[in-house]
Amino acid sequence: MLFAWLCLLFPLIGVLLTPVFASLHPTLRDYGPVFFSFLTAVSALMLLPFLFHDPTQLPMEEMYVWLSTPMQLSFGILLDPLSIVVTNVVAVISFFIMVYCLGYMKGNPSIMRFWMLMNAFIGSMLLLVLANNLIIVFIGWKLVGVCSYGLISFYFRDEKKYWIGGPEPYEFDKPTVCGYKALVTTSVGDMLMLGGLLIMYHYSGTLNVLELYQTAPEWIPVMAATPGMIILVSVLLIAGPVGKSAQFPLHEWLPEAMSGPGPVSALIHAATMVKSGVFFIARLIPIFYYGYWTAGVADAMYFFYIVAWIGAITAFLAASQGLVALELKKVLAYSTVSQIGLMMLALGVSGFSQDLLVKGYTAGIFHLVSHAMFKACLFLCAGTVIHAAHSIYIHEMGAMRKYLPYTWIFMGLAALSLIGVPPLPGFWSKEAVLIATLESEHYALFALAIATVVFTAFYTMRFLGMVFHGSASGHILKQGQKTGHHIGEGYRTQTFACGILAVGIVALGIMGLNAQHLLHDLFEMQLVQDLAMPAIDLVPKYPIILVIAFSIGGVVLGVLPAYFFFVNNKWSIDSVFSRHTILSKVHTFLWERWYINKFYNWFFVSGTVRISSVVAPKEVRYDIIVNRQFPEGVKAFSSSVVADKLERDFDITVHRHLPEAISRKGNALINFIRADAKDLSSNIAYILALTIILTILAVIRMI
């Protein structure tokens, strides 16, 4: 338990101490943060014995009250096989990325900010993974988003050399815009997810993960009593992972998220950020599984349908876009989106039948682990390659093998793993995903997955060929002729980090089946024994060999053309394009990312701007009416009607007519009295009147 807390503490201390280190010595400033990352990785490794020696202790939980009124929330750590496995992926791979940064970021003037953000990023991700409460998970989730924002727009001065996109005549994107886009797009998911969590809280009365699992069969039926509520909550909860893990329809931010420094992309794509969505779905699976299979709520199945379909569609869509991309990191970014889609697919099908629960769950997480390793390696190597070639475009590279022999080997190994060549880990984990999908008997999903495999093989071979093989491009030749410039491997720390990861890939590949069995047993224990989720173990409906045939066939189908086009250049891509015009139409369609990005820009970005540009003048108009025309109207009314008419008339009446009338009447009265005093009868009337008045006064006095 202690080590789990240390996993959270070390990155935090690292963040806080970095400014202190920086003020002491530059070397300390650089090695200090990496050392804390090392300590984090060690603490994570110390959690592994739970998995191997005494898995029955799990799940373990330790918590403190965070908020007791008006809602109960605890802050704590939950250790179960899922969190331990993901913690290790995050902490260990992050550490190697940090080592790589030692070389890559050397001499950057803002390096202190970089180190602080990196450690904060790792710490937030670990908080997300280890938290025992979904609100705390959400806090980590938001912090991951903010840190990624800081790192994606790390080059906040937007110098031209850091622009991505293009090449001319296509548009470029500035780092700060990319960071902003990432933040806002993921926030769409975040806000919906928060809504989902809080609605769920209303029914469950808790957001503690284990309590949610235990009580799910009770509150899910209550929730289902309101028609559509389960589907609404499913959609809201899935929206978060869809945003964070860049799944369709919120996938558009990730291809631009590589505008930060190279290792940041590795961190975002491999170890942290985008994996959080997969992790969160895995956290939610037991809830909805109980809902469907234990409590018999039919609507709960929609959760799994949505996840599986989103995953499959994203996998296919992103892989197809990867076929044509020209920026090295963008190819890898599409590939990340696509591979995450496969993980989502596996997690989605895990709820389709009781047989698939453990298989699908294991496949998703196993693919997460293996993908984290080879994608980290790919991105780090890409950083070295881009730095050496002074270009972000693969068509401006070529024949880099002779300049970067080590990077070629490491990147090649990782790429083969991405393609799914046995016995590398990508093969095993992809195999697991495919098996689970086929067993679910949803053939459309399976077809999409196989198409993804073909595309993946093609684009991976394509960028390998264009970067390392063939003949050197004009750009490379020009770079080579520049005096004082040397195209070659990066700093030793960079090569070391890539090498270690490559070794890791090979090791995991060799142990592939064992690792898979281990994960299978662990998750079986977690889900079936500890959580008592109903599961059965059926004999596979399809022979394994069938899936292997499909998968290897798909790989060959993708690799071969790419090999002839880009590696030994036997075939010419240009002549194919000139012969088939339909192909260039498809190319444009893919290059424009199915026009989804354009549509979003038009609909949401310009839409919001349009609305606000409509609102603002309306507001000005309203403002003029209320604050200017209304007072002026009041003023005009008061001067023309009140002052000039009513008041003047009143004034004349009171100050002229009235006194005049009084004086006129007074005169008349006096004249009357004077005149009448002369005869007796009027004197009698006068006296009578006086008497009456005096009597009345007397009566009043007496009362």
Place this chain on the structure above:
Amino acid sequence: MIPAILLQIVFVPVAFSLFIFLFRFQLGKKAGWVAASGLVYTTALLIIALIKVYNGSPIYEEYPIVINPDIRMALLGDGLSIAIALICNILCLALSIYSIKYVDHRIELIYAGIDQRGEISYYTRFFYLFLLFPMGFMGVSFAADLIVLYFFMETLTIVLYFLMAYFGYYERVRVATMCLIWGIFSAILFLAGVLIIYSQIGSFQIDQIHHMSGNPMAFWVIAIILVGMFAKLAIIPLHVWMPWVHAEHPTCIAGLLAVYANIAAYIIVRVLVLPLWDDFQWFGPPIMVLSAITMVYGSLLTLGQTDMKRIPACSTISQSAYSMLGIGALTAASIEGGLFFFLSHVMAKTVFFSTCGIVVYTTHIRNIDHLSGLGSKMPITALLFLCGGMMLSGIPPFSTFPAEVIMFTGIFARADTFGIVIGLIGLMAILLTVSYAFYFAMRIFFGQLPEALANNDHIKDPPLTMTVPLIAIVLLSAALGLYPSLIMTLFEPVISSVIVNM
């Protein structure tokens, strides 16, 4: 125990104000520090009072003013009022320190060419007027008598009028008058409601208002006072004064203006929601609809601004409505969350607004189209702006996050389709907040630095007296965000336990 602690908290700033006024020429530029020291004292008193209340006993003080009708200077320090008073007082303190340099600069600009004596006269005038703000806020927070509450509310309006007319921007006198009229508009409606209450129950005491419950006039009391308070909170369609007032006043009281507007949410809870719970139910849904519209409209309005000072002004329209959304949902969690959001928002707005002020202070540019890339020359300001943006958009670890969580939990706890729809619209409004906060950060602080700004040596981070108070508020907000139990434990006996018994 300190005698008459609440009375001291309310009137010690007045004593300091008087002191500054009497010795203005002797004090000169030290007046700012004198004002700050007065507020340090009251903050200390507030912390002592808070500890006492936290341990379970509300403080009640009473000083008769008029025998018939019975008007008493009754002050009540319970969990709710103490928490609000403390945060407001800390903001006053922070802004008084921020003002020390800012006002100096402002006087140089508005009253250029004035002699030494005149300058000191203006400088001290700012601070003796400023100190009436804490008096007003403390008075409003602690008042247990409606007439006393009304008195302090009016005082705030008048002080604001003078400060704006003396130290504001281009159209300061006109806007000050406008603000005064709006302020009196809401105060008159409030007074009308208060008089109806008196006519029905024969008392001005807030703890007697519950006798009105069930009275047919209660509906009209609530309606009249609500309209008045909506004008203060700038709920659509009574929001038009806000952009003007916030744009034209001196930036150093910006945070206080946010309090001035948003404290109406507290008044609504204190005077209407808690005593007249059953009668208030009818008003819940309309309030929620209006608030949701205001949240979205205000955010869109903010996105459309190009004037540096109108940005936070329009954002206040949107953010004040958050608290009202929580209050309108009428569950214990939503009301507590709404009030917590009020406190978090005023802290956030103080940081955000004052940072905009720093940019205007150093660059003398208000149009953001002419600004770009300032982050490299003003890193601390950029960081503060980002923190302000994060605080506004409810990103942990800042206190707006737990406030939003609690508030929306309460809104969804209504468990009807209406609540869920409005709640989701509210969450989308937060998304708009994220959009504009970070959009402006990008426009102003990121990107390439224009030549003219790069060569201007005056553009750099402002003096420490301007940044340190803001950093302190950021840290305070983070502390409350990490440990929201403090505020929630204070609110609980006043709100949750009362509502449970309804």
